[in-house]
Amino acid sequence: MSIQNFLSNLDPRLQRMVLKNEQLEEEGLHTEAQKENLIPVIAKVTNIGKFQKITGVQKVTEITTAPDRSGQIVTAHIAANALPTVNKSPVVIQLQGAQPVKPLLKDTAREINLPSPQESSGNGGEGVIVGIVDHGCDFTYSSFRNTDGSTRLLALGIQEMMNDRTTSFQVYNSQQINKALGKPDPYKELQYPVDKYTHGTHVTDIAAGNGRNNKASGVATKADIIFVEPAYWDIPRGNLGNFGDSINFIEAVKFIFDQAGNRPCVVNISLGTNGGPHDGTTLVEQAFDGFVTDKPGRAIVIAASNSYADNIHTSGVVAQNGHIDLHWSIPTNDFTLNEVEIWYEGSDTFQIEVIDPQETTVCRVGLGELYHDGQIFASQEKSALNGDNVAMILCDVDREDMSTGKWTIRIHGSNVNNGKFHAWIERDNHTIGIQSIFAASRDNNYTIGSVSCGHKSIVVGSYDAKNLNTPISYFSSAGPTRDGRHKPEISAPGHGVLAAASLTGNGVTGMSGTSMAAPTVAGVVALILSEAKALGVNLDIDQIRTILERTARHNPPSQQGWDSRYGHGRVDAHAAVAAVRAMAEGRQPLPSAVTQEEKEALVRR
Missing domain, CATH: 3.40.50.200 (Peptidase S8/S53 domain)
Incomplete structure (x- = not known):
């Protein structure tokens, strides 16, 4: 299948849903329950009333105001064939497909x-x-x-x-x-x-x-x-x-x-x-x-x-006119949907080449392009979330001899100003825990949940x-x-x-x-x-976070400040409650770094 451009600027997960819907329609595989083809989405909109009136938008639920007050966050269900049109509506700031959580x-x-x-x-x-x-x-x-x-x-x-x-x-x-x-x-x-x-x-x-x-x-x-x-x-x-x-x-x-x-x-x-x-x-x-x-x-x-320790993240820097290979290993007998996301600066432009285990190029997609052949979905878009670029590659594993093994995702630097990228493999749904991984050049930092x-x-x-x-x-x-x-x-x-x-x-x-x-x-x-x-003290979320961070214990981690895995340290319930009392009594707020002796003195007061 040739690369298609008609779904550009739509969240890649929603792009895939539109294409899967069309494929099922063509093959006559829709069940009665699927004929409405309502796709659940999360949206940020400027006007909920106007959003509800857009053709194809149903079952809108108001969630909350965005923290920057730029719009209202809602959930909704949208007919698959209406997704591209809804996405381009002037009342839609962002439209995002849902992700699995486990x-x-x-x-x-x-x-x-x-x-x-x-x-x-x-x-x-x-x-x-x-x-x-x-x-x-x-x-x-x-x-x-x-x-x-x-x-x-x-x-x-x-x-x-x-x-x-x-x-x-x-x-x-x-x-x-x-x-x-x-x-x-x-x-x-x-x-x-x-x-x-x-x-x-x-x-x-x-x-x-x-x-x-x-x-x-x-x-x-x-x-x-x-x-x-x-x-x-x-x-x-x-x-x-x-x-x-x-x-x-x-x-x-x-x-x-x-x-x-x-x-x-x-x-x-x-x-x-x-x-x-x-x-x-x-x-x-x-x-x-x-x-x-x-x-x-x-x-x-x-x-x-x-x-x-799951080997699901890697990162690197792509040079102008250079390339970096990511080796994506899908285990034998893993017949689930496998997914890789690559995020990089919006000022850069990469080409993403997907190479199968037989070392044959399946596709090469540029920014604003997508490819879909029923088994491989690959796309690149500028994300409405943050202005950065995201490439998504999904593999529907249904043929063991073709799909499992080591895939190569080759990142080509077409127009590079920064070159930095991060890639994550989505958690697998398989009931016995089979998980695809990056087979080399793994980076276990940046692995906190999305x-x-x-x-x-x-x-x-x-x-x-x-x-x-x-x-x-x-x-x-x-x-x-x-x-x-x-x-x-x-x-x-x-x-x-x-x-x-x-x-x-x-x-x-x-x-x-x-x-x-x-x-x-x-x-x-x-x-x-x-x-x-x-x-009688009202605490906002920033005060709650500050109390936890500034009363945490630091041995381990041995240094003051922040550690990439311990955070600001190990939680101390006693000192945290004592900090609230100190605030209520009008004593000096805790400094940005607190020694163990200072915390013990605070608790004794």
Whole structure:
């Protein structure tokens, strides 16, 4: 197939959806449910009313105002054949396809230096809502219940996928949950089945479990809980790919903040993905920044990702008229969609050549061009997100002899002013963990998740609290962001963490990942917000982030300042709560760098 230009300036994921839709139409493979061909998108628009009236735009949901006040962020569903026209509308600032997102205590409580009830006014997160967006909440578990057996959950929200690929919320309030707890089969009563050892149950216990399992308590033991299960594993996939996930994701976060209203609230996100610009400009990250800047007393805590050792990132500098080869290895028997994204400066122009394992050139695409033959999709566009250029190569592996093996992506420097590029391989959906990798010239920096690069989120790395030296976890992803900002902000125990095991009543299981570190910090943020509420202090997101960063412990990391994996250091709950008291009492704010002696003196005051 020759290179096509008619879809230029459209997000590459949406380009592919238009082409896949046309291919299915031509081949007569659409099911009845697919004939509407509604594609879920995230958009930034100047006028929601005018956007809703554009032909082909349906099911618009207002999310938040962009943090720079440049427009409103919304989700919507757009007919595939209308996407190019909608993208060119003067009311559309940015139109972005969704990305897939997937899941990423005794030692924890000791290691993070939890304050005792006598050392704080906030009483274990009382008055604060801890929101969890994850998969599988065992609402019957002992540590999510009060001493009288009633639930600590204010709401359990379950996104349900409809036939047209839109979602609806099934919401159970505390009264409905309590009624179900009185039935012989509570799960059947709510029509909410739960698997054993679910990720979400474990994460919730770390953040807010109250210790009624007689094993160990989480961090914010008195906080209220809102749990939302997004429909990220219920997207109709088939031939149309993994769309809709991150749209459901931001709607889930919006649900929690809407439920919280003016109450202090921290949302934990232990989910992520690899692809994207890694500079905080995705509409998901802009939505997150908008949520937490909209009102004081709000925070979003995100796992840094577990990709440090996965060989999914590389970078380099292309010379004028030179080229660099990326060697992309797709394992045998990996018959999933594999994806590489390459991001580089908008002042440069590259040619991207795709060479198959038989060393035959499949295509060569320039800026504003795309190629699609049913198996390989390749395109280059100037991104509306940030003005940089992005090349995307997707391989639908369906023929073992043709598709698996070592592919070469040759980057040619056509017009080079800067030459720097970064490339990421998207996380694989394969159930047994087969992952394509860069076979050479790997760079394990810049591996934090693509939704973990926002300007206002709090991103958390993982270390091993069971080791006296508290070494960083081998899997814990590294910063900085592509635009050079310091992410992650902080680190917490995430290695072999014992917490709630669903369907056991009060049993525990061990899990490792930045998924376990993030809820520890979310729990500490709940303690900070609870202390502030009790002392009459309103904290904005910048103050919350500053408190965490300036009270972090630095041994390890040994240096003051920021480390690409530990962040500003290991979280210190005791010192963080003490810092809130210092603010409330009008004492001097913490300096930019604090010695261990100064922190100990602060805690003693």
